[in-house]
Amino acid sequence: MATHKITLTVNGAARDAQVESRLLLVHLLRESFRLTGTHIGCDTTHCGACTVLLDGQPVKSCTVLAVQADGREVETVEGLEHDGKLHPVQEGFWEKHGLQCGFCTPGMLMTSCALLARTKEPSDQDIREAISGNLCRCTGYVNIIQAVQYAAAKLRER
Amino acid sequence: MIPAGFDYHAPSTLSEAVALLSRYGEGAKVLSGGQSLLPLLKLRLGHAEHLVDIGRIPGLEYIKEEGGMLRIGGRTRESTLEQSELIRSRYPILHDTVRVIADPLVRNLATVGGNLAHGDPGNDHPATMLALGAQVVAVGPTGERIIPIDQFFLGLFTTALQPDEILTEIRIPAPPPRSGGAYVKLERKVGDYATAAAAAQVTLGANGVLDRVGLALTNVGPTPVRSRDAEDALVGKRPSDAVIAEAARGAADASTPTPDRRGSVEYKRAMARVLAVRALKQAVQRAGGQ
Numbered sequence: 001m002a003t004h005k006i007t008l009t010v011n012g013a014a015r016d017a018q019v020e021s022r023l024l025l026v027h028l029l030r031e032s033f034r035l036t037g038t039h040i041g042c043d044t045t046h047c048g049a050c051t052v053l054l055d056g057q058p059v060k061s062c063t064v065l066a067v068q069a070d071g072r073e074v075e076t077v078e079g080l081e082h083d084g085k086l087h088p089v090q091e092g093f094w095e096k097h098g099l100q101c102g103f104c105t106p107g108m109l110m111t112s113c114a115l116l117a118r119t120k121e122p123s124d125q126d127i128r129e130a131i132s133g134n135l136c137r138c139t140g141y142v143n144i145i146q147a148v149q150y151a152a153a154k155l156r157e158r
Numbered sequence: 159m160i161p162a163g164f165d166y167h168a169p170s171t172l173s174e175a176v177a178l179l180s181r182y183g184e185g186a187k188v189l190s191g192g193q194s195l196l197p198l199l200k201l202r203l204g205h206a207e208h209l210v211d212i213g214r215i216p217g218l219e220y221i222k223e224e225g226g227m228l229r230i231g232g233r234t235r236e237s238t239l240e241q242s243e244l245i246r247s248r249y250p251i252l253h254d255t256v257r258v259i260a261d262p263l264v265r266n267l268a269t270v271g272g273n274l275a276h277g278d279p280g281n282d283h284p285a286t287m288l289a290l291g292a293q294v295v296a297v298g299p300t301g302e303r304i305i306p307i308d309q310f311f312l313g314l315f316t317t318a319l320q321p322d323e324i325l326t327e328i329r330i331p332a333p334p335p336r337s338g339g340a341y342v343k344l345e346r347k348v349g350d351y352a353t354a355a356a357a358a359q360v361t362l363g364a365n366g367v368l369d370r371v372g373l374a375l376t377n378v379g380p381t382p383v384r385s386r387d388a389e390d391a392l393v394g395k396r397p398s399d400a401v402i403a404e405a406a407r408g409a410a411d412a413s414t415p416t417p418d419r420r421g422s423v424e425y426k427r428a429m430a431r432v433l434a435v436r437a438l439k440q441a442v443q444r445a446g447g448q
Contacts, residue, residue, distance in 0.1 A: 001163040021166035021209070022199075043159050045197050046349060048263055057237070057266040063196045064267065065189075067166050068211065111263065132348040133261025 006070035010035070011079030019066045026050045028066035029076060037077035037106050041135075048134030051107035052076050058114045060133070077106035080113065088154040089113050089147070098147030100138035107134045112148045116155055122148070161199035168211045172218075172297055172324065175210050179322040180299050182208045188324055189213070190233055190272035193264045194281075218271075218326060221245065228330040232271030232295075237262070239270055249330070250444055251339030251359055255286045258341070261349040271325040274310070277317040277381075280351035284311060284382035286341050287328065289357040289372035295327035296320075304329075311381040336362040338444025342437045343376070344429050346420065352377040353420040354430040356409075358437035360397070362445045368392050373405070373438065377420075378413035378430050385409035385434070397442045406434035 007016050010033060017032055029035045029052065041049030043062050050061040053075040080087035089112045092098060099105045108131060115122060115130040122130070127148045128141070136144060166189075169175040179186050185207035189195055198204035212218065218233035221242050228249060230239070239245055240256045259265060259273065259282050273283040274294065284307075287294075292307045296319055310318050319325060333339075339359035343352045355376035363369040371392040373385040388409040395401050410431035417423050 002165055004166065021164055022161045024160070024196075024200075027160075043200070045193065045260075045264060048261075051263060054266075058263050059266050060263050062200075063193055063264075065166065065192070065196070065209075067168075068192070068213065070168075130262060133263035 004067045004070070006067055008069045008071065009073040011075055017066070021065070021067060023066040024062055025052070025054075025064040025066050025069050025074070026061040028069075029061065029074070035076050035078050039103055039106055041103065041107075046135065047104070048107040048111065048131075049104050051110045051134060053110055053114055056114065056117065058111045075110070075113075077109055080109060087113070087151075089116065089151040091154065092147035092150035093144070096143050096147040096150050098139065098144045099136075104134060104136045104138075108136065108144060112151065115148070116152055120152065120156055122152055124149070159200040159202075161196070162202060162205060164199075164206050165208045166211065167208060168214045170214050170216075172212075172215055172326065175212055175215060175324060176297060176299055176322060178208070178210045179324070182210075184321050186210055186321065188275070190275070191235065191268040192272075193260065193268040194272065194276045194278065212324060223248070223332055226332050228332060230270050230328040230330070232269065232275075232325045232327055234270050236260075236265035236268045236270065236273070240265060248333070249290075249339070251286055251289065251341050251357060251441070254339075254341035255282050255357070258282060258343045258345065258355075264349070270328060274328065275317060275319055275325045277311060277313075277315045279311075279314065279379060279381050280377045281382075282341070282343065282352065282355065282376060285355060285357040285374035285376040286339075287330070288374035288382055288384040289339065289359040290330045291359075291372055293329040294318075294325055295329065296323040297326045298323040302326075308384065314380045333359070334361055336445050337370075338441045338446070339372075340437045340440035340444060342433045342440065344433060351420075354378050354415070354426050354433055356406075356430065356433040356437040358434070358441040360392075360438070360441045360445050362397075362442070362447050366447065367394055367396050368442075371438075373409055373434060375409060375413055375430050375434065378410075378415040378426055380414070383409075383413055385412065387412065388434070392438075397438070397447055399439075402435055402438045402442075406431050406438065409434050
């Protein structure tokens with residue numbers, strides 16, 4: 001089976017890799033690039049723990065081939081913090097207790113970032129719909145919605 | 159889970175893609191959004207020696223009305239369809255449908271053509287396309303052919319597409335005035351396949367009777383089911399509660415669901431009936447009836 005040389009942008013930096021056709025994007029990120037913030041949860045396109053942004057859109061990286069990301073831009077949870085300062089969405093999850101065990105959190109953060117990039121003033125319903133492909137078994141979602149609203153308010157102040 | 163090994167091809171033109179499919183025959187699969195195909199390969203329920211990714215071919219993503227038809231490019235993403243103002247305002251049945259397909263993250267990659275070409279009776283677009291009387295455009299080595307949607311779904315995961323054909327476009331007749339449609343789905347949770355769902359598209363005549371009716375059901379048989387007898391029973395009648403209830407009962411009785419964790423045969427038929435009633439009533443209301 002042939003391998004492919006791919007070049008993609010990960011959190012703003014160009015990265016090269018030689019990949020097997022069947023390698024999944026989540027494995028490229030975690031195992032080749034050691035970006036283990038992106039979690040593997042159900043591994044069956046249900047839970048959203050592996051959510052990353054692909055050209056700005058949240059997708060489940062367990063259901064994308066690494067080779068499909070050739071020439072494209074990937075953002076992971078590692079790219080949110082800048083100069084030791086949390087992204088407003090991360091700050092929201094901290095302030096509003098938007099997590100307990102934290103397993104779903106990287107995916108929740110990426111989906112929330114994508115929502116807030118296109119919707120400055122989301123309703124609670126907008127947030128519920130946006131994260132409906134990200135499962136959390138701890139929080140009951142209430143604090144997650146408050147966390148995203150916190151981040152939305154913070155981003156509007158900028 | 160890791161899929162079994164395969165070779166990946168990313169052609170940049172349609173003819174190159176068709177040539178690859180012709181060369182590899184049954185061993186090749188078309189990769190569109192990958193949201194059904196990749197899980198199948200990972201679970202090793204499906205097998206492919208070659209994946210032909212049509213995602214690098216320009217010109218397959220569009221939504222436009224032209225020549226009395228709505229034309230949707232085969233690789234149009236569900237999220238694009240969902241956000242389309244044209245779809246929201248002119249084709250509410252399609253807007254209803256796309257919003258209940260999987261979840262928003264999956265819809266960012268999943269495609270309309272893929273949803274049809276996969277041939278899964280649990281998918282949501284098939285019933286809606288049956289109700290709308292759509293056509294599917296397939297491109298193969300000898301050129302393009304048009305397949306009426308009624309002849310497209312042959313069996314479980316089996317469609318009229320040949321191994322060397324690619325679904326490039328979906329054509330839907332633009333609805334005449336006083337038309338309306340709706341898709342109503344029962345799901346256990348967001349992202350689940352339908353326990354049952356109903357698609358209805360109607361056109362009202364000047365005197366308030368039903369001129370045209372399309373009615374189809376999701377996930378209550380080995381293929382999506384068009385309810386022809388129920389359609390025939392409705393055409394020419396005023397859409398009263400009694401007439402709709404009778405037609406919906408006929409449609410549900412004719413369905414052939416299988417029992418599984420989503421419910422028994424009796425339960426699924428009962429739900430199909432209720433959902434057909436709701437879809438028909440909503441369609442009539444959107445068409446400007448009561």
